[in-house]
Structures are given as structure tokens and as C-alpha cells.
Amino acid sequence: MTTRETTELCALGVAELARRYRDGTLSPLEVTRATLERIAALNPRLNAYSVVLAEQALAAADNAERLLRAGVDLGPLHGVPFSVKDIIRVRGTRTTAGSRQLIDAPLDEEDAAVVARLRQAGAVLLGKTNLYEFASGVPDPDGPFGWVQNPRRLGYQTGSSSTGTGAAVAAGLSVLSLGTDTGGSVRLPAIFCGIVGLKATYGRIPVHGVLPLSTTLDHVGPLTRTVADAAYALAALAGHEPRDPYSALAPTDDYVGALGRDMRGLRVGVPTNAFFQDAQPAVLAAYRDALAALHGLGLATRELALPRVEESPELTQLIIQVEGSAWHERFLGREDRYDESFRQFVLPGREVKAIPYAQALQAMAEIRAEWMRLWEQIDVIATPAGPIVAPPHGVWEIELNGRRRGYRMLISDFTRAFNLAGFPALVLPSGLAPDGLPTSVQLVAPPFAEARLLAIAHRLEAELGVAARLGIAVQG
Secondary structure, three states: OOHHHHHHHHOOOHHHHHHHHHHOOOOHHHHHHHHHHHHHHHHHHHOOEEEEOHHHHHHHHHHHHHHHHOOOOOOOOOOOEEEEEOOEOOOOOOOOOOOHHHOOOOOOOOOOHHHHHHHHOOOEEEEEEOOOHHHOOOOOOOOOOOOOOEOOEOOEOOOOOOHHHHHHHHOOOOOEEEEEEOOOOOHHHHHHHOOEEEEOOOOOOOOOOEOOOOOOOOEEEEEEOOHHHHHHHHHHHOOOOOOOOOOOOOOOOOOOHHHHOOOOOOEEEEEOOHHHHOOOHHHHHHHHHHHHHHHHOOOEEEEEOOOOHHHHHHHHHHHHHHHHHHHHHHHOOOHHHOOHHHHHHOHHHHHOOHHHHHHHHHHHHHHHHHHHHHHHOOOEEEEEOOOOOOOEOOOOEEEEOOEEEEHHHHOOOOOHHHHHHOOOEEEEEEEEOOOOOEEEEEEEOOOOOHHHHHHHHHHHHHHHOHHHHHOOOOOO
16 A cells, blocks of 8 residues: 555545445455554654554454444444553553553453443554653653654644644544543643544543543543544443443433534623633634634624633642542552652642642532533633644743743643533634644533534534644654
């Protein structure tokens, strides 16, 4: 297979793969082989995958092909390649969470619920993707698996902890990939890599079999190149999981069918908080363009203030530190195996007393209640997705509007609030900065209104046209 043929196959999305599998012009085995060839060619540069399960993937693709020939159709994801962040358990593999703590951990005995659901839908698992240590800290060049490179510009960062997940999808090394999002780690790699990241409502997608960072804030979510592919992924992933104590007992929706719904007349809330204006000029310009596009699609924009949104960074950090350090008590006395950035970010939670933690949970509940009342006035919220475009590797401080800010906290300014609220949030490419790096817009909906969120995002994606222009080329 030529490089051009491989690239063309790896750029296809779920709907086109499904159509071509069923009309016999393409097979799951061909696509899996092409994707593995592209991984072999590009992963040494990108470092997106920590583990490639080539033999298992080919066997699964062969089985998917045999089933289709026998008339057994498992749905749109049948034969579609996917990958998962290496904090999500996969039967027969070692889940390392990117840490020296687990480099010799026993092999997983069962799949996480989300992996099992994608396999049941016929999807083909390619491997596990690189990440920040235990989904926190900052990239560690000396860690077990090293830095992930941004396919949009090599030498640049790929967002927050689901780094390999974002790079794999953007570069065509996977049609979809699963990440985790505690303060933005599905959405931030999507922002920096110019793809789609979906954090569904808290409890909508099960976290059973996923190593936790903060059980109060953790979500699992898909990263894809298009909104439609995110809808296909959510259709397979959503729903109650009895083994998961955080799983919501809520009915699911027709997420793919929702993409064609008429969204005209819906009300878009535009936050007036100065908090959302503290961003690079290119980010704000693309955000204004996205708002204009929404208006042009027949949605009405309404200004509003998000109560107490400025408190969200500190509240989420405190909750993450306390809950994260509590889980990591199992490694007491082995702190030297952590990277320094993880020790600095999470382990101070050991010193937090019960009263500040209880006060943070109370503040979270109060803010969520205040924000719930906003849905009486609006149907969706639109914000800039992140305050900056991707910086080069090794840049840990950013100068923004005359202030120097730490990279780790800065990039999640606009995403953390919606983990605190538990609301569904989606980011999609909104433009390109003058230097060619992507910018993104974030859309947020009421709890369990993912269908509405996807419908609006799908229309906006087509109107802006940025995703189609980005493609899967790796830029040196």
C-alpha cells in the first residue's frame, strides 16, 4: 500500500468507513493494516502510543470482517480502529498511567467498561496512548514514555494529560480515542491538536476500570476529528453501569440522529465575565467568529454572567489534591518514583484538613445550583475553549496580558468550571492563529443534553470549516 493510499484510509471517519465496509469497497482488515503502518511510520516521532497491540488488532479486524461477511452487523463502529489512554484498563495489558509506580504492575484481568462497550460495538483496539503521570502534573521528558509531540507542529505541546490520545487522533493514528477529563484533559488536547473533545455529563459515561484522579470530577470522553464521530462514540459509550458507583441512572438519547435537528431559535449564553477575556488575541478573534457563525445559523445570543466562575480553578485544584492524594496513599513511602511535578501538584492534598475540603464541596454544590438556574434563560453556553494556543515544549510559564502565569493552571482556566458543575462540554476547532496553530470554541449544555450539544456543534463545525482544512498531516 502506498503512503498516499495509507493516508487516505487513515483520514476516513466512522460514517464513511461504515458505508464502504458494507458496500464491499473496503474491509476492517485493510483499514487496520493501514493504520498500523501509519503508526509504525509516525509514532517514533510523535510518541503518541505507549503500547501498540498490533497482533490483537489484526485478529480483531479479521473477526470483524468475518462477522460482516456472515451478515452480523454490530453497528456503525464495527471494524473502526480506536485507542485508549493508558490509565484505562485493557485485559491482558499493563496499565502504567505513565508512571514508574506501575511500570511492573500485574496485567489487567478485565477491560474497563468503556473498552468493553467499544469492543461490543465491533470497534478494533489498536493500543494504549501516552499521558502525563496519573493524568496530572506536566510532561516529563525523563518519564517512562517521554514527551508527546503535537502533529500540528512538532516540538509543541499537546495540551493536558490525554496527550497521546489527542496526537493519535489528529495524526490519523486512530479514528477515535478515549481520554479522561478531570479539569479539561479530554478537551485540552483537542484544543491544542485541532480536533473534537467531548466531556459528557458527570456519570453519563462509566469510569469503572479507570484509575481515578478525583472521583468527584473524573470523566471519560472521546476525542475524534469530527463532531459526528463523537456522536457515534457517545452512542456506544453512554449508559448506566451497575458496577460503577458514580454512574448515572439516566436515559440515553439518539446522539447520531440528533445531528440533523433544527437548532434555529435556541439561545446561546455568552459569558460577560472578564475571566473569559484573559486570552490571546487570536483565541478571542476566533471565538467572536464562532459566535457570529452561531448567530448566522439562527441561534440567538444572550449575554450573561456565570456566578462565581472565578472560584473554579482553586476549588477544583483543592478537590483534586485531596482525592488524588487519598488514592495514592497505597504508594506511601515510594514517593521517589513520582515525577517532581506530580508530587508538587497532587501530594500537598495530604496536608489539607477536612474543613477546607468540606467547604470546597459545599461551594461546588452552591455553584452548580446557581448555574442550573441559568438554563431557564439559555439553551447552551459558548466560551473560548482555552486561553492560549499550543506553546513549545519546555515552556512552563506564559506571559498573557502583562502577567506571567504557570502553564499547568493557565491552560485549564476555561475548562475546569464545567467539571465542577458536571455539565456536558464539547470543544471543536474554530480557527487558526497567525502562526497556523489551531484555536477552539467550547460549547456547554445542561446535564444530559448531549444530543443538543452535538447538534449545535455539528452545524457550527460545518459553518466554520476548520476541521476539514486541518486534515491529518503532520507538520514539522
